[in-house]
Every structure is written in C-alpha cells, then in structure tokens.
Amino acid sequence: MSIKGKAYIAGIYEHPSRKALDKTLPQLHAEIAKGVLEDAGLTKDDVDGYFCAGDAPGLGPINMIEYLGLNNVRHMDSTETGGSSYIVHVNHAAQAIAAGHCSVALITLAGRPVADAKEGKSARFYSPDAPDLPFEMPYRFNVVNMYAMCAMRHMHEYGTTSEQLAWIKVAASHHAQHNEHAKLRDVVTVEDVVNSPMIADPLHRMDCCVVTDGGGGLLVVSPEVAKSLKRPLVKVLGAGEAPKHLAGGDVDLTYSGACWSGPKAFEEAGVKPTDIKYASIYDSFTITVLETLEDLGFCEKGKGGAFVSDGNLISGVGKLPFNTDGGGLCNNHPGNRGGMTKVIEAARQIRGEAHPKVQVPNCDIALAHGTGGLLGARMGSATLILGSEAA
Amino acid sequence: MSTGQKSKPRLIVNSENKPYWEGAARGQLLIKKCNDCGKVHYYPRSICPHCFADNTAFVEASGDGVIYSYSVTRQAKPPYVIAYVTIDEGVSMLTNIVDCDVEKVHIGQRVKVSFVEAEEGYALPVFTPA
Ligand SMILES: [Zn+2]
Numbered sequence: 001m002s003i004k005g006k007a008y009i010a011g012i013y014e015h016p017s018r019k020a021l022d023k024t025l026p027q028l029h030a031e032i033a034k035g036v037l038e039d040a041g042l043t044k045d046d047v048d049g050y051f052c053a054g055d056a057p058g059l060g061p062i063n064m065i066e067y068l069g070l071n072n073v074r075h076m077d078s079t080e081t082g083g084s085s086y087i088v089h090v091n092h093a094a095q096a097i098a099a100g101h102c103s104v105a106l107i108t109l110a111g112r113p114v115a116d117a118k119e120g121k122s123a124r125f126y127s128p129d130a131p132d133l134p135f136e137m138p139y140r141f142n143v144v145n146m147y148a149m150c151a152m153r154h155m156h157e158y159g160t161t162s163e164q165l166a167w168i169k170v171a172a173s174h175h176a177q178h179n180e181h182a183k184l185r186d187v188v189t190v191e192d193v194v195n196s197p198m199i200a201d202p203l204h205r206m207d208c209c210v211v212t213d214g215g216g217g218l219l220v221v222s223p224e225v226a227k228s229l230k231r232p233l234v235k236v237l238g239a240g241e242a243p244k245h246l247a248g249g250d251v252d253l254t255y256s257g258a259c260w261s262g263p264k265a266f267e268e269a270g271v272k273p274t275d276i277k278y279a280s281i282y283d284s285f286t287i288t289v290l291e292t293l294e295d296l297g298f299c300e301k302g303k304g305g306a307f308v309s310d311g312n313l314i315s316g317v318g319k320l321p322f323n324t325d326g327g328g329l330c331n332n333h334p335g336n337r338g339g340m341t342k343v344i345e346a347a348r349q350i351r352g353e354a355h356p357k358v359q360v361p362n363c364d365i366a367l368a369h370g371t372g373g374l375l376g377a378r379m380g381s382a383t384l385i386l387g388s389e390a391a
Numbered sequence: 392m393s394t395g396q397k398s399k400p401r402l403i404v405n406s407e408n409k410p411y412w413e414g415a416a417r418g419q420l421l422i423k424k425c426n427d428c429g430k431v432h433y434y435p436r437s438i439c440p441h442c443f444a445d446n447t448a449f450v451e452a453s454g455d456g457v458i459y460s461y462s463v464t465r466q467a468k469p470p471y472v473i474a475y476v477t478i479d480e481g482v483s484m485l486t487n488i489v490d491c492d493v494e495k496v497h498i499g500q501r502v503k504v505s506f507v508e509a510e511e512g513y514a515l516p517v518f519t520p521a
Contacts, residue, residue, distance in 0.1 A: 138401075
C-alpha cells in the first residue's frame with residue numbers, strides 16, 4: 001500500500017526557545033503540542049494518534065498522553081531512530097492513517113541539553129547493554145570524531161576539501177540571517193569556517209551544528225481532515241526509511257542509509273531528484289549534508305564537494321536551496337535531534353510560509369531527510385517527500 | 392603503552408564478550424569466525440551476523456592492519472587519534488592509534504596491534520605504526 005496522497009501535514013510548530021532554563025521537558029512537549037494544534041486549527045480532543053521518540057520522558061506515549069490530557073488516542077508509536085525519528089514518524093503516521101487506524105496524528109519532540117548541562121545533569125546516553133558500546137566507548141569516541149572519520153575518508157577517496165565542506169555552512173548562514181530565532185545569525189565565509197578551531201580533523205567548529213533547547217511538532221492528518229481546515233495543503237507524496245551499520249566489520253564511511261531510504265521515497269512519490277525545488281537535509285555536520293546529497297542522487301557519488309560549492313545551496317542563488325531556516329548548523333538542533341525541524345521547514349516552503357528572503361518560488365515539491373545515530377557507525381536514515389495539492 | 396588517558400580504561404565486560412577481553416589480557420587480538428559459513432566478523436557475537444548460525448568461535452588475528460580512516464580529537468589534552476583499522480583478516484575495527492606522531496598518521500598506514508592495561512586485569516587492543 002502506498003501512502004501517496006493518503007495523508008497531509010496540517011500543523012507545524014517550532015518552539016522559539018533555544019535555552020529553556022525555566023521549562024521542564026514535558027512542559028516543552030506540551031507547549032509544542034498546543035502550538036501545533038493552534039497552527040492547524042484543531043483541538044486536543046481531535047488527536048487520535050500520538051507519536052514521540054526517545055527524547056520524551058518515561059515510557060514516552062504512556063506518560064505524555066496522560067500529561068497532555070489526550071483522551072481519544074487509538075494509535076501510539078514511539079519509534080526511536082535518533083534524530084531522524086520524526087521523519088520516520090511522518091511515514092508511520094501516514095501508513096496508520098491510510099490503514100484507518102487514526103486520522104489526526106500528533107508528533108512532538110523536545111529537548112533541553114543546554115539547560116540540563118547547566119543544571120549538572122549528565123547527557124542522556126544509551127544503555128551499556130548496547131552490544132557495540134564495549135568495543136567503542138574505551139576508544140573515546142564522540143559525536144564529532146565519529147563524523148570526522150567519514151569526512152577524512154571521503155576526502156581520501158574523492159578529493160573533497162575543507163573549503164567545499166565549508167560552503168555548506170556558508171549557505172546555512174546566509175539563510176539564518178533572516179531567522180529571528182536562529183541561534184547563529186551572522187553570515188560567514190569559507191575562510192571563517194576553515195579558520196575556526198579544529199575540533200576533530202578535518203572538522204572545524206563551524207562544520208558542527210549548534211546545541212540548543214526547544215523542539216517542534218507536527219500534525220499528520222487524513223485528506224478529509226486536511227481539506228476541512230483553513231491552512232495551505234501539504235501532501236505526503238512518499239517516504240523511505242533504512243538502517244545502515246558496520247555490517248560485522250565491513251566498514252564503508254563514504255555513504256549513508258540515504259542510499260536506500262531515498263530511492264524508496266522517490267519511487268513512492270513518483271518524482272526524481274531534479275523535481276525537488278527545496279531540500280531539508282540533516283546537517284549535524286557539513287559532511288552529513290555532503291554524503292546525503294550524493295546518496296539521494298542530487299549529484300554523482302564523490303561529486304558532492306563540487307555540487308555544494310559556490311553557493312549552490314543558497315536560496316535565490318543556487319540550484320538546490322537547502323535548510324532555509326538556517327538548519328542545525330545555524331538555527332536550531334533541539335535536543336540534538338534535527339529531523340523535526342527538517343520537516344517543519346519543508347512544510348513551510350510548500351505552504352509558501354518560509355521567510356520571504358528565502359522562500360523558493362512555486363515550491364511544489366520538497367524533500368526532508370534525517371540521519372539518526374552516527375554517520376561513522378550505525379544510523380537510521382529517513383527520507384520524506386512533500387508536495388502541494390497540485391503536485 | 393598508553394592511550395594517553397590519565398587512568399586505566401574501564402571496560403564493559405559481559406558473558407558474551409568476556410573471552411575477547413581475556414584474550415587481550417594474554418596479548419591476543421581475537422575475532423569471531425563462523426564454523427558454518429567460514430566468515431569472520433567484528434565486534435564478536437554469539438550468533439553469526441552473516442548466516443545466523445550459532446556456531447561461532449574466537450580465533451586469533453594476526454594483529455596487522457591498515458588505517459581505513461582516522462581523526463585527531465584536538466580538544467583533548469593531549470590530542471588522541473581514533474581510527475578504523477582494517478586488519479589483514481578483512482574486518483575493520485574502531486580503535487586508537489597510540490605511540491605515534493599524531494601529525495603523521497594517515498589513511499593507508501600499516502599498523503600493528505598493541506595492548507593497554509585496563510581495569511580488573513583486562514587489556515584493551517590498540518594499534519601503533521608498524
Ligand atoms: Zn556464519
């Protein structure tokens with residue numbers, strides 16, 4: 001069964017906070033739920049499906065449905081694939097709606113890593129029972145050095161340069177200057193990026209995303225519900241999800257799970273990479289964007305460096321406007337999970353509600369892609385293609 | 392031999408991986424081989440991730456390999472090298488490159504296994520330039 005045209009994104013909300021010292025984690029989820037329902041023009045009693053991931057406290061849906069006072073839920077999903085979870089949730093919500101299991105699915109994400117650090121709470125980390133952890137933790141892996149090894153290998157095999165990676169951050173910064181909520185709003189140059197301090201070779205500080213509090217929410221609804229509302233229609237055209245891992249020691253760091261999630265989503269949507277007018281690409285690091293663009297087929301494998309150079313990702317300048325909210329590199333990476341904001345900005349673009357300085361004209365088909373986990377080890381990749389009603 | 396850390400590394404030892412750490416303590420790098428399909432894998436599991444047979448055994452690897460990729464974590468004092476090393480048996484493993492000039496580490500470099508003392512009498516396999 002295809003999900004094409006079976007579901008719509010009727011509500012979007014991005015929490016404005018980037019530092020939520022005065023708010024609890026559940027409170028952020030609730031403010032987001034309220035924001036997304038108001039955006040759609042629905043009430044909490046209309047919600048009959050609820051989705052959250054590992055950022056939600058307790059047993060996820062069980063605790064949050066009670067806290068939020070949702071009384072009509074008949075479908076629950078707590079799929080956890082790290083930062084890509086919320087893109088997977090849209091896929092699963094569309095499947096559930098197509099199967100008649102629910103008609104108004106609420107998805108929420110919230111996090112407060114900045115506030116938690118300030119309060120001395122340790123970072124949320126996965127269980128020591130994870131079978132891989134004994135063989136990785138003693139070597140002092142961290143998020144940056146695991147992505148850095150992907151960049152190092154990509155450079156080795158394809159001649160990708162730090163300057164080319166820097167263009168990705170430059171493009172994000174051009175967009176972030178127009179976003180009043182963005183954590184970093186200064187426009188930067190390639191020189192700024194390559195001259196910023198080296199964190200883990202070859203990734204500089206400006207190759208890395210921001211750490212922020214906040215979150216976001218989505219409302220995925222049936223066609224009947226979507227057409228009864230006053231908001232511009234954002235149709236789900238297709239989706240794909242795929243794990244990628246170290247395969248028992250057969251390690252290749254030059255590609256991501258987008259190799260599989262992308263083709264599946266394009267096939268379901270019945271579109272090609274050249275049909276995409278706008279792309280939200282998970283940007284935990286610049287290398288994440290580069291590998292993903294290649295894997296999704298926007299350019300040939302190994303040619304990502306040339307593709308992103310010279311402003312090709314800048315709205316109004318290049319061929320593929322990306323992350324027009326400033327992305328994780330400049331705007332927001334709530335709870336260290338960037339998939340949610342990727343869908344939100346893609347939906348804004350289809351609605352024509354992005355900032356006028358970055359809005360893509362006649363944006364009828366958009367893509368959102370997430371990479372959860374670690375590009376340098378095991379990841380959950382998820383691709384979503386959205387369209388206008390005419391698409 | 393040291394990973395540059397101030398204290399001995401504390402390992403996560405469980406019933407499935409204990410022979411691996413005991414091997415390291417004896418100065419052996421062990422990988423798992425499947426007696427059904429004949430393939431090796433890393434990290435070690437009780438059931439073969441290639442064919443799903445529950446017929447795997449630890450075998451000693453040569454300990455020689457080549458750097459597949461690496462990164463120098465500059466914010467640490469002193470900076471340390473994390474790497475994937477592809478050992479000659481064909482599997483790649485996450486590790487550290489130690490006792491080396493961090494500015495000279497490179498992809499394709501030949502390395503050999505070495506062992507760092509860990510807590511509770513175990514040892515951690517690492518690699519040094521060959
Ligand atoms: Zn086997």
